[in-house]
Amino acid sequence: MILLLAIATVLLFAAGLATGPVTVSPSRIAAIVAAVVERGSVADGDYESNIFINIRLPRVLLALEVGAALAASGALMQGLFRNPLADPGLIGVSSGAGLAAATTIVLGGGLSASMVGGGFAFPTLSFGAFLGGLISTSVIYAISTRGGRTSMATMLLAGVGLGAFCGALTGLLAFWSNDQQLRDLTFWTLGSLNGATWSKTMTIAPVILLLVASAPFLGRSLNALALGEAEAFHVGVRVQLIKMVCIALAALAVGASVASSGVIGFVGLVAPHIVRLSVGPDNRLLLPLATLLGGAFLIGADAIARKLVAPAELPLGVVTSAIGAPFFLWLLLTRSRGVM
Amino acid sequence: MRPFIEAHALCHVVRGARILDQATIGLVPGRLTIVIGPNGAGKSTLLKLLSGEIPPSSGEVFCAGERLRDTPAWRLARRRAVMAQGALLAFPFTVYDIARMGFDTMGAGLRGDEADSVVADALTRADIFHLSHRRYDSLSGGEQQRTHFARVLCQLSIGRRSESAQALLLDEPVASLDLRHQLMLMDAAREIADSGVAVLAILHDLNLAAAYADDLVVMQAGKIVAKGAPAKILAGCLVADVFGVDLRFCATPPGNAPFVLPHGHARRIAWSRPASKQPKFAQLSNAEDANRVWSRKCAILPRNESVSMSFSQSP
Numbered sequence: 001m002i003l004l005l006a007i008a009t010v011l012l013f014a015a016g017l018a019t020g021p022v023t024v025s026p027s028r029i030a031a032i033v034a035a036v037v038e039r040g041s042v043a044d045g046d047y048e049s050n051i052f053i054n055i056r057l058p059r060v061l062l063a064l065e066v067g068a069a070l071a072a073s074g075a076l077m078q079g080l081f082r083n084p085l086a087d088p089g090l091i092g093v094s095s096g097a098g099l100a101a102a103t104t105i106v107l108g109g110g111l112s113a114s115m116v117g118g119g120f121a122f123p124t125l126s127f128g129a130f131l132g133g134l135i136s137t138s139v140i141y142a143i144s145t146r147g148g149r150t151s152m153a154t155m156l157l158a159g160v161g162l163g164a165f166c167g168a169l170t171g172l173l174a175f176w177s178n179d180q181q182l183r184d185l186t187f188w189t190l191g192s193l194n195g196a197t198w199s200k201t202m203t204i205a206p207v208i209l210l211l212v213a214s215a216p217f218l219g220r221s222l223n224a225l226a227l228g229e230a231e232a233f234h235v236g237v238r239v240q241l242i243k244m245v246c247i248a249l250a251a252l253a254v255g256a257s258v259a260s261s262g263v264i265g266f267v268g269l270v271a272p273h274i275v276r277l278s279v280g281p282d283n284r285l286l287l288p289l290a291t292l293l294g295g296a297f298l299i300g301a302d303a304i305a306r307k308l309v310a311p312a313e314l315p316l317g318v319v320t321s322a323i324g325a326p327f328f329l330w331l332l333l334t335r336s337r338g339v340m
Numbered sequence: 341m342r343p344f345i346e347a348h349a350l351c352h353v354v355r356g357a358r359i360l361d362q363a364t365i366g367l368v369p370g371r372l373t374i375v376i377g378p379n380g381a382g383k384s385t386l387l388k389l390l391s392g393e394i395p396p397s398s399g400e401v402f403c404a405g406e407r408l409r410d411t412p413a414w415r416l417a418r419r420r421a422v423m424a425q426g427a428l429l430a431f432p433f434t435v436y437d438i439a440r441m442g443f444d445t446m447g448a449g450l451r452g453d454e455a456d457s458v459v460a461d462a463l464t465r466a467d468i469f470h471l472s473h474r475r476y477d478s479l480s481g482g483e484q485q486r487t488h489f490a491r492v493l494c495q496l497s498i499g500r501r502s503e504s505a506q507a508l509l510l511d512e513p514v515a516s517l518d519l520r521h522q523l524m525l526m527d528a529a530r531e532i533a534d535s536g537v538a539v540l541a542i543l544h545d546l547n548l549a550a551a552y553a554d555d556l557v558v559m560q561a562g563k564i565v566a567k568g569a570p571a572k573i574l575a576g577c578l579v580a581d582v583f584g585v586d587l588r589f590c591a592t593p594p595g596n597a598p599f600v601l602p603h604g605h606a607r608r609i610a611w612s613r614p615a616s617k618q619p620k621f622a623q624l625s626n627a628e629d630a631n632r633v634w635s636r637k638c639a640i641l642p643r644n645e646s647v648s649m650s651f652s653q654s655p
Contacts, residue, residue, distance in 0.1 A: 082430035220444045226430040227441060230393045234424070235495060236417025236446045281431035 005289055009064075009296040016060040016299040017052070019307050024052055059196035062204075063302045064295040066193070066257040067267055069208045071294020072215050073250035074268030075275075075287050079222035080246045081152055084276075087269040088254040090159045091247055092136035095166035097258040098189060100132020101125055102173040105184050126200075126259035133255035136162055141247060150243050152229075190315030191264035193302050204256040211253040212291055218246065219284035226281065266320045267294050270328050277331055297324070344369050344505050344538040345390055345420065350399035352385050359385045361562040363399075367538035369505050372530060374549040374570075375542045377559035378583055383542045384425065386559070387511050390540065391422045404505060417446045418499035420507040421492040425515065427484075429476050435487045436472045439463055442494030450498070462493035465528060467521065481516035489513065489525060496537065508532055510541040514548065526552045546587075546600040550574055558582055574598045 018024055024032075032049040073088040081090065088094065104125045140162055144154035174185055221242045224232040233239050254268070271294040275286050298316075301323060305314040343366030352360040360382045367373055367390070375383050388394045390401055392408040401408040403419055411419075421442070429438070439459045443450065450458075463469040468486040471479065476487060492508065499506055510529065514522040522545075530552055533539040543549045549556060550570045558566040558573060560582045566573050573579065575598070580587040588601045 084431070223433070223437070224441050224445045226433060227438070228424075228427050230388075230424060231422075231427050232445070233393055233413055234391060234417065234422040235442060235444070235491075236414040238413045276431070281433055282437060 005292045005296070009292050009299075012296045012299045012303075013060060013064065016063065016303045017056055019303045024048060024056070028052075054198070055196075058198045058201040059193050059302070060299055062193050062196040062201045062260060063299045065201065065204060065208045066261050066264065067271075067298025068212055068291045068295040069204075069253040069257045070264065070268040070298075071271035072211050072287060072291040073254050074270075074294075075272035075283070075290040076215065076218065076222070076246045076250050077268075078272055079218075079225060079283055080243060081156060082226060082228075083156075084273065085269075086156075088250055089163070089265075089268070090156060091251060092140045092159050092162050092166075093133035093251050093254040094258055094263050095163040095170075096136025097129040097133035097255060098263055099136075099166040099170050099173075101129040101188055101262075102170045102185055103132075104128045105188070106173045106177045106181050130255045130259035133258060134251055136166065137247065137251040137255075149240060150247075152243070187315055188262040190317035191262035191320075192305075192313070192316050193261050194313060196261075200260050204260050207252045207256040211249045214245070214249060215287040215291065216284065218242065219282070219287050222246075222283040222287075223281075261316070264298070264317050264320055266317070266324045267298060270324050271297060273328065274331060341368050341370070343367055344404060345507050345540075346402045347390060347396075348399055350386070350389050350396045350401065352382075352389060352394070353397040358562050360389065360396075363389075363559075363562075363564050365390075365557065365564065365567075367507055367540050369536050369538045370533060371554040372533040372539045372541070372552055373555045373557060374553035375540065375557045375559060376544070376546060376549050376579070381559040381582075382562040383559050384511055385562075387422075387424075387509050387540065387542060391420065391509050392416055393422075403507070404503075414446055417495065418503045419505070420509060421495040421499070422509045423488050423492045423511060423513055425511045426481075427488060432475045432477055434473050434475055435463070435468055435479070435490070438476055438487050439490040439494050442491040443498035446495070446498060458494055458497055459490075462490040462497065465493055466490035467524060482518060482521060485513070485516050486521065486525075489528075493528075496532065505536065505538070507538040507540070510539070512542050512544065514543065514545070522548065546574070546579065550598045550600065571598050574600065 014026065014029070017029055018026060028048065029052065032052050035049065036053060070088060074086070077086040077088055077090055078084055080086070108124065108128075140155060140158045141150065143158040144151050170185075174182060177185060221232070221237045224235050224237045225239070225242070227235075229239050232242075257264075272286060272290040275289045275293055279285050279289065298320070301319045302316060304323070305316050305319045308314055308319075345367040347363065347365050350360055350363040350365075351358065363382070363386055365373075365386070375386065377383050385394075389396050392401065392403075392411070395409060403411060403416065408416070433441075436459060439462055440455065442462070443455070443458070460469065460472075463472055466486045466489045468483060468490055471483060471487075476484060479487065492510075496506060496508060508529070513529070514525055517525060526541075526548060529539050529541060533554070541552075553570045555567060556570045556573045557564055558579060565582065566578055574589055579600075585602050588603060589598055590601060591598050
């Protein structure tokens, strides 16, 4: 199953590289890669290889990273909250990052207007969003931790509460904004990988690698947590430590992915579900599989977002939900019978 | 013999309410200790404090001579196994998966086939092996309880490899089991105790308690009111008073194990509170019953004015 999904991911990766307004054939890809590896740089006048190396490759890599980060965080949160409806948004990363981004777009307009043009003003907007996500998660964590123990129920409610508050402020900012700002804001809340650069891809890579690398070690503990927090402690899980690690990893990874490509819904919720429906709830399998599936899914969705209305592109969040939701519902109808 | 788990003057206070008051108890290897008492007497709280799940408000628990709060969870998991009441499962794991969770997080590297044989053995002892691949949420309450018992057995058998002494804590382990499985589980608990494990079980069935206990512990209103051999404890009027029922004590021929025969109706229990907090309806019913009520005196039960519950009975 892992092998199958890994092969699918590689194939989708290649397909993602090939598709777009300018189609690059697989044989051309091989030739370009070979040439670049040989020379160490891109030939100046070569339009096609320039597109491929500097635009498409970082974009597909970013899709892989963001998809993997969202799906892995979703799986961690579902295990931690012992709730199949949990998604990374619950710990406040998305809402906090959204508010910070809206603030930057609307109030910091003068500062970043020149950079917002095609993509996002990367340093200011992304850094602000990342910071905003971390701050709101820390606030929620502090609210729900008493005497060294974090209550997940309180955390869930605090997440909803803070989310609503951030949503209200974001709405207020949208109300104040002008047309261009509103457009940026909308695009941002639906997510897009437009504006992927090597620097973006490389900046968020360490955070996401950290999550992907440590997720397998959390599998057994998350399995035990399914029995309940007390039972997990009885069988030897350091519950508070696991909570802290999971929340920190998810906050960092989701913060980084939201900062780089906006709020992309659905992947974090559904990728773990699809895996659970097909291989069962064992987190030792679930975490790596969901990570792979999330990455593959986002590459595919991004390819469709670029191809469908080329040379313009659809917001990524629209594509992920539009494809993912019907597929998920179909899966529920045919497979589940009370699995959730 | 020195107790393996030892607790001295344990108190647990939640928002001013004393759930557990000055409880002192020791679990000795090889002995099966059974705790009885009415609902809300603090039995489960005592078990939670002994397992380290919640820290005591005051007092200290020692396990293998080490303070519980200083012992890391993985080491504690090797020294004692806990079967709590009605665990609700978040995701659809199978019976096999759940039994395996008993040792998966203990940090004992185990080869696949070795782990399989440990799990299979535990599932067989808990009489749930035939359902190994069924999903937990498709099982009946009793089958779910047996699944958790298998998990606990797994935990004990792997923990035994690195620890010389162990404890087993069971919170109402037979609550949803049929008669045969009740006896099977208690037999297993007896065997485990005989193999040198200190076992504590909370039971509501006085006859089961009398038949299996080495030591009987009676709790009421957060306090341990009596400790000792079942025959001695059950002989007096203490248990009848603690539970507020009329009991007749008999003895069965083999081994002279005492058994309890409840008769008539449950006694009327008046819930008295401090006058300032007393609700009106309680005063009314007290006044009505006042001349019909008589309080039964019992020498063994220490009368404490601060205990918020008193028993009364209509003749």
